Amino acid sequence: MTRTIDLAVIAGDGIGQEVVAEGLKVLDAALQDVTVRTTPYDLGAARWHRTGETLTDEDLAAIRQHDAILLGAVGDPGVPSGVLERGLLLRLRFELDHYVNLRPSKLFPGVVTPLGDPGEIDFVVVREGTEGPYVGNGGAIRVGTPHEVANEVSVNTAFGVERVVRDAFSRAAARPRKKLTLVHKHNVLVHAGHLWRRTVERVNAEFPDVTVDYLHVDAATIFLVTDPGRFDVIVTDNLFGDIITDLAAAVTGGIGLAASGNVNPDGTAPSMFEPVHGSAPDIAGQGKADPTATVLSVALLLAHLGHDDAAARVERAVAADIAGRGTTPRTTSEVGDALAAAVAEALPAS
Numbered sequence: 001m002t003r004t005i006d007l008a009v010i011a012g013d014g015i016g017q018e019v020v021a022e023g024l025k026v027l028d029a030a031l032q033d034v035t036v037r038t039t040p041y042d043l044g045a046a047r048w049h050r051t052g053e054t055l056t057d058e059d060l061a062a063i064r065q066h067d068a069i070l071l072g073a074v075g076d077p078g079v080p081s082g083v084l085e086r087g088l089l090l091r092l093r094f095e096l097d098h099y100v101n102l103r104p105s106k107l108f109p110g111v112v113t114p115l116g117d118p119g120e121i122d123f124v125v126v127r128e129g130t131e132g133p134y135v136g137n138g139g140a141i142r143v144g145t146p147h148e149v150a151n152e153v154s155v156n157t158a159f160g161v162e163r164v165v166r167d168a169f170s171r172a173a174a175r176p177r178k179k180l181t182l183v184h185k186h187n188v189l190v191h192a193g194h195l196w197r198r199t200v201e202r203v204n205a206e207f208p209d210v211t212v213d214y215l216h217v218d219a220a221t222i223f224l225v226t227d228p229g230r231f232d233v234i235v236t237d238n239l240f241g242d243i244i245t246d247l248a249a250a251v252t253g254g255i256g257l258a259a260s261g262n263v264n265p266d267g268t269a270p271s272m273f274e275p276v277h278g279s280a281p282d283i284a285g286q287g288k289a290d291p292t293a294t295v296l297s298v299a300l301l302l303a304h305l306g307h308d309d310a311a312a313r314v315e316r317a318v319a320a321d322i323a324g325r326g327t328t329p330r331t332t333s334e335v336g337d338a339l340a341a342a343v344a345e346a347l348p349a350s
């Protein structure tokens, strides 16, 4: 456990700025005898407009020096789609080898879901974070003509699949239900899909207590809505994981509650914690964004750095806040203030 947390903060764009401010309030309130040193990084749309830069090598070298990164969101309607998403966010995930994109989905008591009363939901998606169709292995010819051809090739390496599958197995083995679901589409994507299937079968031998099942991704979307309680740990590729975690967020109370960690399990670079949602230009600047996803990402960050008690305090404060939510809307900072106060109140007497 570190007595100082040296945190890189990339608030980014849109509601990223608003929710990160609240996440930091809660982080500050959650710790005792630990100093949090934050370094803000001016990255995102404003920087790009000013300088044309997304993430320079110097930025990256500086960010690497921190214990962890807290990110809000990137993406702006005034910047061509993909420039910040690829040049900043994905570059960070790739360069810092965030091969485990951890996205827990838990239904907190009192949460209103589109499913009515779905029973207990508590699963985690282990989304591969450095490969798949995200790698930028593609191109287009005859652009803008009726004969345009555009390719976006999914890259799946034995090395990359195996390391994320092994991580997912070890997470499943540590949970009470010990169940791992591989989500892919090996009936159509036969090359990548079969590599994933064979890898899961092989690694399963190292984790004989873990029960494995498989769903094609289209069928997985059915069960995420009709029977989400069946899932424990899901392992899947980068793109499928992106899509099903927005769905998972929707069924467990909304995107405003969904947290994530881009984890480098080998510790060769800092891990990065961020809400699953984006910069939400439709509500940016209005104080309407729910900062809870960022606050729960802070809990993941604390647990990652070994501050389990503080992480648990944050989770409990969120659970209580959600349970007590009335119908009166609160602003982003009102939610953050309430969570920070609840966390501070739960600190042990020193």
Ligand SMILES: NC(=O)c1ccc[n+]([C@@H]2O[C@H](COP(=O)([O-])OP(=O)(O)OC[C@H]3O[C@@H](n4cnc5c(N)ncnc54)[C@H](O)[C@@H]3O)[C@@H](O)[C@H]2O)c1
Binding pocket: 015, 019, 072, 073, 074, 075, 076, 077, 085, 089, 255, 256, 274, 275, 276, 277, 278, 279, 280, 281, 282, 283, 288, 289, 290, 291, 293
């Ligand atoms: N990790 C990231 O930085 C990240 C993730 C997703 C999207 N994006 C980018 O964000 C921009 C907008 O993308 P999008 O509209 O597809 O997705 P989005 O997640 O920003 O928004 C989808 C919907 O959810 C709502 N929403 C999102 N977060 C919320 C919160 N905390 N509280 C209440 N409502 C919330 C928004 O108002 C919007 O209606 C794009 O540029 C996209 O590329 C970035």
Ligand SMILES: CC(C)[C@H](C(=O)O)[C@@H](O)C(=O)O
Binding pocket: 075, 085, 086, 089, 090, 242, 276, 278
């Ligand atoms: C913005 C985009 C690159 C990103 C992704 O696809 O991973 C986002 O949707 C997410 O879920 O974090």
Ligand SMILES: [Mg+2]
Binding pocket: 242, 243, 246, 276
């Ligand atoms: Mg997404």
